[in-house]
Amino acid sequence: MVEINTERLILRDWQESDLPIWAAMNADPEVREHLGRLLTAQEAADSMRRFQEDLDRNGFGFWAVQVRSTGEFVGFTGLDRVDEGLPFDGVEIGWRLARPGWGHGYETEAARAALAYGFGPVDLPEILAVTATTNLRSQAVMRRLGMTTDPAEDFDDPEPDSPQLRRQVLYRKRRD
Ligand SMILES: CC(C)(COP(=O)(O)OP(=O)(O)OC[C@H]1O[C@@H](n2cnc3c(N)ncnc32)[C@H](O)[C@@H]1OP(=O)(O)O)[C@@H](O)C(=O)NCCC(=O)NCCS
Numbered sequence: 001m002v003e004i005n006t007e008r009l010i011l012r013d014w015q016e017s018d019l020p021i022w023a024a025m026n027a028d029p030e031v032r033e034h035l036g037r038l039l040t041a042q043e044a045a046d047s048m049r050r051f052q053e054d055l056d057r058n059g060f061g062f063w064a065v066q067v068r069s070t071g072e073f074v075g076f077t078g079l080d081r082v083d084e085g086l087p088f089d090g091v092e093i094g095w096r097l098a099r100p101g102w103g104h105g106y107e108t109e110a111a112r113a114a115l116a117y118g119f120g121p122v123d124l125p126e127i128l129a130v131t132a133t134t135n136l137r138s139q140a141v142m143r144r145l146g147m148t149t150d151p152a153e154d155f156d157d158p159e160p161d162s163p164q165l166r167r168q169v170l171y172r173k174r175r176d
Helices: 016-025 041-058 106-119 136-144
Strands: 009-012 062-067 073-081 091-097 126-132 167-174
Touching: 009 106, 016 041, 016 073, 041 062, 041 073, 062 106, 073 106, 091 106, 106 126, 106 136, 126 136, 136 167
Parallel strands: 091 126
Antiparallel strands: 009 062, 062 073, 073 091, 126 167
């Protein structure tokens, strides 16, 4: 079991008690604006179980993120193998916070810790990040992490939930 502590956050295994907030945030149109359709409660529960299975199997994955001072679960941050069928391969960093978790710098803080874990114990030479061109908040996090993008690597999601989400950007960061 891996647990990563930052100044204000804990990246940890998932708990059953995370499910109500996890399901609610995946039914929130603002959180899902650049991700695709809303998830049902069952889909949210299934995804939470898969994230924990990945963590157990690989020693890294999408960790639940908890605010240390309040114990509040606010979303996930972590590392995952890139889906097959995309024009690149490797491990990507990903994140999703419930709306009350935005605007505190939590994501940049959690993602810095996940990058350090990927470049350190997991020994990755490079970490990628992918998002819709429209997702400016997520790209701002990528830039704050020192990730860079080359417009020549922009690509189309083969199965977007909506045409607006088709065009995607790829950010990269190599181990220093
Ligand atoms: C992407 C996402 C995680 C970004 O959240 P975010 O709150 O914008 O990013 P951070 O947590 O790094 O916080 C940065 C903001 O907190 C502010 N902030 C407040 N207190 C801060 C502190 N102590 N330290 C740092 N920043 C602080 C910053 O000024 C910045 O504000 P700004 O957006 O007005 O410039 C969030 O929008 C999200 O979950 N979106 C939905 C899911 C999604 O799209 N996921 C990505 C798919 S690829």
